[in-house]
Amino acid sequence: MSDESGGSAVTEGYVVPIAGLVAFMFALMAGLTAGRALSGDPADVAVPVGFGAISLLALRIRTKAVAAREANGSDDAGEE
DSSP: OOOOOOOOHHHOOHHHHHHHHHHHHHHHHHHHEEEEEEEEEEEGGHHHHHHHHHHHHHHHHHHHHHHHHHTTTOOOOOOO
């Protein structure tokens, strides 16, 4: 399942949009579960906190991918 381009996923620009979508998805899920956590059991707080942590991790991966792409000088994949 290769496109025969010879580039890595970071330099081809696949990581940045996927990591952004994953971060958005987990941030949205954290927001949707926050109401239940604030009005329910204290143990329910773990779910939105976990979703928020995964969202921040995905944003960190996206930031590193953007920095790696800029370091390689391949900004022709699109504007960020």
